[in-house]
Amino acid sequence: MTERGPETSDADTIYVFAVCRDPDPTDVVGLTGVSDDSAVSTLSLGTLTAIVQTVRAADFTDEAWQARLSDQRELERYARAHHDVVSAVAARCPTVPLPMATLYHGERRVREALGEEADRFRAALRRIAHHAEWGVKVYAPPSTRVDRDARDGRDEREGRSDRLERDRRDDPHDPERAPARQVASADRTRPAPGAGLAYLNRKRGAQERRERGQNEALRIAEAVDAEVGGLAKASRRLRPQPQAAGERRVQVLNATYLVAEHRAEELARLTRTLRERTGARIELSGPWVPYSFVGEV
Amino acid sequence: MTDVDFRQRSYPVPGPQTTNLADILERVLDKGIVIAGDIKIELLDIELLTIRLRLFVASVDTAKKAGIDWWENDPALSSRASRDALQEENRDLRERLKELESEAPERKPR
Numbered sequence: 132m133t134e135r136g137p138e139t140s141d142a143d144t145i146y147v148f149a150v151c152r153d154p155d156p157t158d159v160v161g162l163t164g165v166s167d168d169s170a171v172s173t174l175s176l177g178t179l180t181a182i183v184q185t186v187r188a189a190d191f192t193d194e195a196w197q198a199r200l201s202d203q204r205e206l207e208r209y210a211r212a213h214h215d216v217v218s219a220v221a222a223r224c225p226t227v228p229l230p231m232a233t234l235y236h237g238e239r240r241v242r243e244a245l246g247e248e249a250d251r252f253r254a255a256l257r258r259i260a261h262h263a264e265w266g267v268k269v270y271a272p273p274s275t276r277v278d279r280d281a282r283d284g285r286d287e288r289e290g291r292s293d294r295l296e297r298d299r300r301d302d303p304h305d306p307e308r309a310p311a312r313q314v315a316s317a318d319r320t321r322p323a324p325g326a327g328l329a330y331l332n333r334k335r336g337a338q339e340r341r342e343r344g345q346n347e348a349l350r351i352a353e354a355v356d357a358e359v360g361g362l363a364k365a366s367r368r369l370r371p372q373p374q375a376a377g378e379r380r381v382q383v384l385n386a387t388y389l390v391a392e393h394r395a396e397e398l399a400r401l402t403r404t405l406r407e408r409t410g411a412r413i414e415l416s417g418p419w420v421p422y423s424f425v426g427e428v
Numbered sequence: 429m430t431d432v433d434f435r436q437r438s439y440p441v442p443g444p445q446t447t448n449l450a451d452i453l454e455r456v457l458d459k460g461i462v463i464a465g466d467i468k469i470e471l472l473d474i475e476l477l478t479i480r481l482r483l484f485v486a487s488v489d490t491a492k493k494a495g496i497d498w499w500e501n502d503p504a505l506s507s508r509a510s511r512d513a514l515q516e517e518n519r520d521l522r523e524r525l526k527e528l529e530s531e532a533p534e535r536k537p538r
Contacts (some may be wrong), residue, residue, distance in 0.1 A: 422455035
């Protein structure tokens, strides 16, 4: 924490989590938000209501955020704090989440800035009413892509390193070994006829298998996206997430869908069916507050 | 963070019970309705952020393998990586060829 600045400037900075329709003021009671200094509260915008918290200006400068983005615990703390307020409020009333770290200089500015956008908020509320967001991730089946290719790759490398070691043992530049080598050269491990060709074929085979595996994984990803998209109102493809070290799996689809509440069961069933049919690992996450579907479409 | 409990379990919270950070970040960071705040904060692209975070999560030893390298070198995710894979293979083949050629003339005089 920095030195205590003048209270007035701190009191002027307002963090906005979301915009809601008809929240009960008690909906925000007990929420921690992003600061321990003040409570999460509501701020009327007329027909809509902002979910806000007064924060210390010094904690929300761009510099403070750049430092936070490099500190996993801090970033996680704020991301979850934002997400928890949004989720809690959305459980009680129709809610449009705002991006993390949306800040204004005082209540008057919040009313001005968000009041001007009332039409967009209302359109977003209509769009997501009685819908939830569900994330679907597809990982390439180990048998068709990751494991087999990784194994092939390893075999290739091991085979080659064995060969190199063998060649090193027969090092012609080693004077001690030279005479023996001359004698032994007839039955020396000279490449069998066609060994080079076999090597090329083996390489080509591995490459073809890898390509087949990739095509198959991408085909499954497209099929899953199409099927899930079929029961969704809208969908978005997100960037595949990098996997942790040592994870052999490859994420081939990271998508998110806006699904009607009454179709949630259907989505769960479809996911199970797709898992069985494709053999791919498919992860379903949700229900989320429809973060990904309140923007311009 | 055990000292700060942001979770409100007293009433039903929509959202997966076990949410991983990357899933939350890709939703709370950009997406959503675009509303200009008074205080401009540059939020990093989620991809850059997860890579950056991964480098922190991973130990120093595994960091190189974990983050940027893994991402950039996976042929399934990057066309550049596919190209690199091809180049690597070509290099392997050229080395093997050189190896074979250098052996060949030695045998002739016999």
